[in-house]
Amino acid sequence: MRKNHTVLILCLVFTALLILFPGLGFGLDEADPANENSDLILLKKLQIEGNEVTNTGYILSFITLEEGSSYEIDTLMDEINRSRENLQRTDLFSEVFFNDEFDEEENLLLTIELRERNYLFFGPGGHAGYEGNDFYFRNSLYVEYKNLFGNSTTIYCELGFYENQGLILLLQGGLKRIRYDLELEYEHRAATDLDSILFMPGLAYAVDKRLFIGADILVNNANYNSFALYPYLELGSNKRFSRDLKSWYLLKVSPYYGYNFQGLDGSGGAETPSSFYGIGARFGYYHDIFLKIVYQLKVDAEYQGGEVPPNLVLEPDVRGTRFDVRTGNKKLSMTNELHIPLPWEESLVIVPFIDLDIIGYTDVEVLLGGGVGVHWFNRFQDPLVVEIAFGRGFMLNFQKRL
Amino acid sequence: MKKPTILLLILFLISFILCSNLYAMKGKQGKKVELTFWHSMSIYQGGALENLVDEYNRGHEDVHINLIFQGLYNETKTKLVNAIKTGDIPDLSQVSIEYLDIFVSDGKIEPLNDLISTEDKNDILNQFWNGVTRGRDIYAVPFNQSVQVLYYNKSAFKQAGIDPEKPPKTWDDVIDYGLKLTQDFNSDSKVDQWGVLISLEGVFGFTPLIRQVGGEFLSEDRTRALFNSEAGIKVMRLLQDMVYVHGIMPSNWTLFEGANAFLGGKIAMGPITCAGIKYAEENLPWELGIAPLPYIENKSVLLGGAGIVVLAKQQYKRRAAFEFVQWLTNRENCIRWHKETGYLPLRRSAIESIELMSFHRENPNYKVPVDQLPYSRPPDFTPYLPQIDDIVRFAIEDIMINRKAPEKVLDTAAAKVNELLTSENVK
Numbered sequence: 001m002r003k004n005h006t007v008l009i010l011c012l013v014f015t016a017l018l019i020l021f022p023g024l025g026f027g028l029d030e031a032d033p034a035n036e037n038s039d040l041i042l043l044k045k046l047q048i049e050g051n052e053v054t055n056t057g058y059i060l061s062f063i064t065l066e067e068g069s070s071y072e073i074d075t076l077m078d079e080i081n082r083s084r085e086n087l088q089r090t091d092l093f094s095e096v097f098f099n100d101e102f103d104e105e106e107n108l109l110l111t112i113e114l115r116e117r118n119y120l121f122f123g124p125g126g127h128a129g130y131e132g133n134d135f136y137f138r139n140s141l142y143v144e145y146k147n148l149f150g151n152s153t154t155i156y157c158e159l160g161f162y163e164n165q166g167l168i169l170l171l172q173g174g175l176k177r178i179r180y181d182l183e184l185e186y187e188h189r190a191a192t193d194l195d196s197i198l199f200m201p202g203l204a205y206a207v208d209k210r211l212f213i214g215a216d217i218l219v220n221n222a223n224y225n226s227f228a229l230y231p232y233l234e235l236g237s238n239k240r241f242s243r244d245l246k247s248w249y250l251l252k253v254s255p256y257y258g259y260n261f262q263g264l265d266g267s268g269g270a271e272t273p274s275s276f277y278g279i280g281a282r283f284g285y286y287h288d289i290f291l292k293i294v295y296q297l298k299v300d301a302e303y304q305g306g307e308v309p310p311n312l313v314l315e316p317d318v319r320g321t322r323f324d325v326r327t328g329n330k331k332l333s334m335t336n337e338l339h340i341p342l343p344w345e346e347s348l349v350i351v352p353f354i355d356l357d358i359i360g361y362t363d364v365e366v367l368l369g370g371g372v373g374v375h376w377f378n379r380f381q382d383p384l385v386v387e388i389a390f391g392r393g394f395m396l397n398f399q400k401r402l
Numbered sequence: 403m404k405k406p407t408i409l410l411l412i413l414f415l416i417s418f419i420l421c422s423n424l425y426a427m428k429g430k431q432g433k434k435v436e437l438t439f440w441h442s443m444s445i446y447q448g449g450a451l452e453n454l455v456d457e458y459n460r461g462h463e464d465v466h467i468n469l470i471f472q473g474l475y476n477e478t479k480t481k482l483v484n485a486i487k488t489g490d491i492p493d494l495s496q497v498s499i500e501y502l503d504i505f506v507s508d509g510k511i512e513p514l515n516d517l518i519s520t521e522d523k524n525d526i527l528n529q530f531w532n533g534v535t536r537g538r539d540i541y542a543v544p545f546n547q548s549v550q551v552l553y554y555n556k557s558a559f560k561q562a563g564i565d566p567e568k569p570p571k572t573w574d575d576v577i578d579y580g581l582k583l584t585q586d587f588n589s590d591s592k593v594d595q596w597g598v599l600i601s602l603e604g605v606f607g608f609t610p611l612i613r614q615v616g617g618e619f620l621s622e623d624r625t626r627a628l629f630n631s632e633a634g635i636k637v638m639r640l641l642q643d644m645v646y647v648h649g650i651m652p653s654n655w656t657l658f659e660g661a662n663a664f665l666g667g668k669i670a671m672g673p674i675t676c677a678g679i680k681y682a683e684e685n686l687p688w689e690l691g692i693a694p695l696p697y698i699e700n701k702s703v704l705l706g707g708a709g710i711v712v713l714a715k716q717q718y719k720r721r722a723a724f725e726f727v728q729w730l731t732n733r734e735n736c737i738r739w740h741k742e743t744g745y746l747p748l749r750r751s752a753i754e755s756i757e758l759m760s761f762h763r764e765n766p767n768y769k770v771p772v773d774q775l776p777y778s779r780p781p782d783f784t785p786y787l788p789q790i791d792d793i794v795r796f797a798i799e800d801i802m803i804n805r806k807a808p809e810k811v812l813d814t815a816a817a818k819v820n821e822l823l824t825s826e827n828v829k
Contacts, residue, residue, distance in 0.1 A: 083762075100756040113734075188489065246689060290687040318642070395467040 002216070002372035026093040034188035040070035044107035044145060050114040062113070076108075083112075089239070090152055090173070119146045123381045124398040125158060129394025131322045138162050138324075163190040179214070196222030196311055210236050224309040228258030230277070238284050249285040260307060262287045271331055276306035293340050300333040313379065318355040320369030320391025328359040330396075335401070340375070341374070349375040351387070367391060434653035435465045435722045438492040440482065441710065443546070446681055450742035458729055465722050465738050467494075475501065475708065476788075486510050491559040493714035493723045497542060499533040500605075503785040506536045517724045518597045525749045526731070533780040534709040543707030543727045546745045548608065548677040549703040549771050552696060556689035558595060558670040569693035570670075573640060576671060576696050579652030583670040597650035597659045598671045600641060602802070604795035606704055607673075609781055610695065611637040613702035620790075620823070626690060627819040629794065630812035638801050640698070640796050646805060654803045671759035673704070676771035679744030683767065692767035694774055705747065705778040710769055737761075746771055786822045795819050 047065040048056045063083045071079065080098050080385045087096045095115040102108060126138040139161040146154045153171040166187035173180055175388075181202040188195050197220075211234070217226040232254035240248055240311025258276045280302040287295045302314055315323050337353040354370040369391030375383040387397040409579065414672045432580035443451045455469045459710045462707040483504070487493045497505065505511045518540060523531070530544035544643040556566035563581045581599025601610055609619045610631060617633020620626065620752045628634075644651040655663065663669045667688055670737060673695055674682075682690050694705050710727050729735065739745055741761055747753050751770060762769035797815035800806045 073759075077756065077763050080760040081764050095738075097737075098757045098760065099734065108756075246687075269602065287686075288684075289683045 018263060025049065039074055040072060042070045042107045043067055043110060044103065045077075045109040046112070047110075048112050048114065051116060051150075053116055053147050053150055054114075054118065057171065057223065058151040059087070059112070059114070060205065061173070062090065065110070066249065082209070087114070092119075092147055092152055097111075109187075116147075118379050120144075121146075121380055121382055126162075126399055127319075127397040128162070129320070129322060129393050131396035136322060165190075172354040179204040179206065179212065181216070194222065196220070200224075201281060204232075204249070216254075220258075220309055220312065222309060222311045225261045226258050226276075226309050226312075227261070228256055230254050230256040240286070240288075245288075246285045247285070249286065250282070252280075252282045253383040254281070255279040258306075258309075260309060261388075276304065276308040276312075278302060278304035278308075283400050291343070292346070293338060294339040296335070296339065297339075298333075298335040300331070302326050302331050304329040314359060316357040316359045316367050318357045318391050319353070319397050320355070320367040320389035320395045321357075321367050326359060326365065326367075328364065329361050330364065331357065331359040333357045333359075347377045349377070349383070351375055353387070353389075355389075355391070369395075371395075373397070403699065408808060411615070417667070421719040433579050434463070435719060436468065437494060437719060437723050437726065438468045438470060438712075439726075440470050440478055440492045440495040442478045442496050443474065444471065444474065445665045446548070446684075447677065447743050447745075450739065453742075454735060454738070456731060458726060465726065467726055469757050481506065491713045493712070493719055494727065495713060496708045497711050499542075499780060500783070500787050500791075502534060502709065502711075503536065503783050504511055505711070506539075506541050507785045509614065512712060514539055514724070515540055516541065517712075518543070522676065522731075525733075525747065525751050527750060527775065529705055529775060529778050529780070530746075530748050533705060533707070536783070542711045542750055543731055544709045545707070545727075545731060546677065546685060546739070546743070547705060547707035547748065548745055549705055549774050550673040551676050551679075551693050551770050551774070552671060552683060552693040553664070553665060553674045553678075554671040554691045554693060555669075556669065556691045558688070559691070562670075566689070566691055569691055570696050572695075574694045574696050575581050577644065577648050579671065580644070584650045584738050592651075593652075594668065596652055596663070596669050598644065599651055599655060599669045600644070600666065600673055601655075602641065602662050602795075602798045604791035604793075605781055605787065606706060606791070606800065608634070608637070608794055608798065609700050610704040611698065613779070614698040614700050615635045616699060618782070619785065620819075623781065624784045625820075625823050627790075627816035627823070629819075630809075630816035632666075635808045637698070638798070638812065639798055642805065642808065653805075655829070659769070676744045676746065679767055679771075680742060681744075685725060690767065692770045694770055699778065701774075702706060703774050703778045728799060740768065741765075744771070745769060746775065784823065786819075789822055793822075 004335075041066055044067070046060075046063070046065060048059050051059060052115050057228045062081045064085060065076075070336045073273075084096045087093055093112075094112045099111040099113055100108060101111070108169040108275070114277040114312055121144040122142060124139065125142045126140040128135070128137045128139055128157035140158045141161075142156065144154065144156045144157045146152065150157050152171070152173050154172065156168040156170060158166050158168070160166070164187055166185065168186075171180075173184040177246040181200070183198070183200040183202075185198040185200075186195070186366075189194070199219040199221075200216050202214060204212040207210055212279045213233055215232065216230040217350065218226070218230065220226040220228070232252055235251040237247045238248075238250045256278050260274045260276070262271070280300070282301045283297075289295055304314060313327045314329065315334060316326050316331070319324060335353065337351055340352075342348045342350065351373040352371075353373065355368070357367040358364050360365065369389050371387055371389035373385060373387030375385050381398065383394040385398055385400050387395075389395040418473050422772070439455070441448070441451060443634075452469060455467050463682070470588045472481050472495075478496065479498065479501040482491075482497070486505075489553055528543060529719060530547050531540065533547065534540055534542040534544055552567075552569060559566040562579075562585070564579060564582060569581050576598055584593055585594060585595040585598040586592060590749055600607065605619065612619055612629055612631075613631050615633040615636050617631050617637075618628045621628055641651075647652040648800065658671065660672065662670055664674075676692075679692060694701070697815045710730070711718055712723045714723045714728065731748060733749050733755065736749050737758050740747040740752070740758070747758060752758055784790070793815050797811050798810045801808050
């Protein structure tokens with residue numbers, strides 16, 4: 001690993017602070033102070049039950065109700081529903097139940113009863129395939145633990161059966177309207193004996209229930225030492241928050257700008273300082289057609305310019321076609337999937353899919369692939385993916401797609 | 403960082419995670435009371451019940467509930483009758499309130515009066531106790547209770563130029579809306595979308611409509627049929643007109659055909675049990691609207707569903723079985739069962755809870771059946787209800803499919819019912 005560790009140490013200190021003190025932040029959406037109006041309900045006590053792993057303080061950071069404040073009944077129910085949705089967004093709980101009691105003075109004593117999900121996941125990842133008279137393997141095993149330290153810190157570890165190994169530490173959470181992500185990724189590429197470290201802290205603000213404005217920062221310590229800023233606007237969600245919702249969508253647009261530092265002491269980096277830029281957009285559309293069969297359309301478009309570090313250039317992701325031998329500075333990627341749960345065993349979902357990519361530099365290449373997979377949602381896999389795909393070659397895919 | 407260091411780090415993480423989980427999973431060993439629970443909940447309702455029972459089993463190391471699906475109500479009833487004959491009975495069973503009299507009249511189940519607390523008696527609504535009480539004795543604990551509501555296709559409403567937020571309130575409104583909603587889209591002289599389908603399943607479809615015009619199905623002392631009164635005739639004429647005068651309803655569709663047609667968007671409106679709301683919301687390909695059951699003159703809906711009877715004979719089993727039923731129907735589980743299925747919440751404390759009120763605010767379809775509770779009533783119970791149901795079903799088919807005069811057909815059916823009821827009295 002390179003000697004210049006200053007950036008890395010700063011990143012680790014920042015990560016450690018957020019892990020150890022999840023309550024860091026600033027209060028937004030403070031509820032109105034109590035008043036004497038008899039139409040108002042005083043929330044005298046708010047307590048959390050059922051959290052064996054998750055920290056109570058961390059859970060409270062998602063609750064928009066304040067102990068000691070008074071609410072009109074409609075406002076109270078709105079805030080309960082908002083808090084419930086905030087907690088469901090964390091993916092940490094299978095059930096969120098607001099149990100109410102009233103004391104002799106008709107003050108509200110509210111208990112939030114939670115059922116925590118399973119936090120341990122493991123299984124195969126990557127893919128294996130055959131293309132151009134060659135077999136290739138990028139298979140791996142992963143272990144993922146969500147909610148380390150009780151604050152949704154996710155640790156993801158992948159052991160490659162090919163030349164690369166890696167480790168991803170992911171911290172996600174929220175404080176009222178603030179959402180934060182912190183990703184630290186380390187990879188060792190044996191073929192080139194190259195270590196790369198990516199550090200991506202991100203912060204977003206919820207303008208309303210469906211609109212986020214945020215920014216991610218990228219610190220890249222690999223072939224180049226780079227720094228980049230990715231502001232973004234995110235509309236909608238890929239999660240279905242209400243069962244009577246038949247269609248839902250996600251739109252995310254992110255322009256970005258990066259700077260490559262000059263290498264120091266022969267420790268790598270660009271020969272001269274340089275910069276890169278780009279814009280990426282993601283659109284996801286989800287429609288419940290019939291009998292829980294959901295159609296998913298995902299479109300990713302990205303354009304890059306300037307001197308992009310080699311580990312950040314665009315690669316195709318058409319299943320059935322080798323990913324790592326083609327690159328480009330412009331890419332349009334489209335995925336069509338049908339998710340068909342078996343009526344007698346809904347944890348098993350049949351997924352036929354068609355992928356299309358257009359990628360390249362001056363000349364672009366069109367890649368088309370398709371196939372069918374089985375996704376098994378069980379306690380330890382969320383889900384276990386096995387897909388057979390045909391594109392420029394043949395592929396057996398185990399990698400879950402986000 | 404070199405490769406061996408990475409591998410060591412990975413192994414450490416895996417060990418840490420596995421150890422913490424193994425610690426969390428350890429449990430105590432002990433002798434358990436094994437209880438068998440027969441039920442009739444299929445598809446997603448069965449899944450919701452299984453989840454509750456699994457949770458109970460996990461949280462109670464001294465009791466284990468074996469949940470066994472025995473088919474729908476009718477099949478479970480037959481199996482239970484046979485089991486009682488052979489003595490191989492379950493400890494608990496779900497019994498439809500319409501079949502409860504079969505077991506009560508033979509003295510095969512014992513009242514639960516002594517086990518039910520005053521708190522539960524006051525908290526569970528009277529309408530539900532009425533369904534499981536015969537004379538002064540309570541024979542079951544109400545569990546899955548439902549009323550009919552009007553399901554309607556909001557997408558079809560929009561297409562026909564009807565405001566989907568203003569569903570019909572009366573059956574006359576249904577006729578007006580039905581005239582706009584009944585469509586032959588491809589002009590082949592065949593109806594592609596019917597305005598309404600009312601599956602008049604004998605007693606259960608007919609009774610609330612008779613009550614809506616001030617009539618009754620059976621006399622209070624259960625000795626006489628009253629459905630052939632002016633009220634009954636008025637209801638059947640209204641339905642006949644929907645088919646033959648207004649042309650907004652098919653005449654000869656079975657319940658199964660109707661359900662499939664509704665699922666495929668070929669029916670725009672129809673009264674269906676509230677127990678299907680969750681399934682419909684998750685599976686229908688169009689936007690679902692739920693409205694109160696339309697009325698003719700008075701509002702009235704029929705309360706149906708099942709209760710849980712305790713059949714265990716040994717005292718320790720009987721006590722354990724009743725504790726499980728109490729848990730299953732406590733305030734929190736009432737709310738969860740309602741949210742997971744659409745069945746009615748049984749308890750006043752559940753209906754008035756902030757959890758349910760906030761759920762209804764986000765999911766207004768689920769609130770509609772709860773709002774109908776003040777004018778809901780169970781059917782007129784008699785041990786002969788299944789046979790009466792068959793007689794009435796055939797009579798309705800004769801009126802609707804063969805277009806027979808309601809007066810004559812209902813009189814004939816009433817005579818057969820009176821004969822049954824008289825034989826009961828003689829017995």
